[in-house]
Amino acid sequence: MSAPTSAADAFCGACGQGLRDASHQQCPQRLAYDPPRFCTACGKRLDVQVYPAGFAASCRRCGATDTAQSR
């Protein structure tokens, strides 16, 4: 009876599979230099725009956003 109450990070941003449903050995490394490709909240593919200074990702399904600035 200890289900996580936070809806965030239920899915892997690199491969889109549930964090509990697969091993994600390579995923943290991918996310270290690539923007996330999947929504961590719902697992759907993100719309990702990559800029020289970072990236902006948004989920069409649930509206989650993820951005990073590298300067």
Ligand SMILES: [Zn+2]
């Ligand atoms: Zn993964």
Ligand SMILES: [Zn+2]
């Ligand atoms: Zn989403």
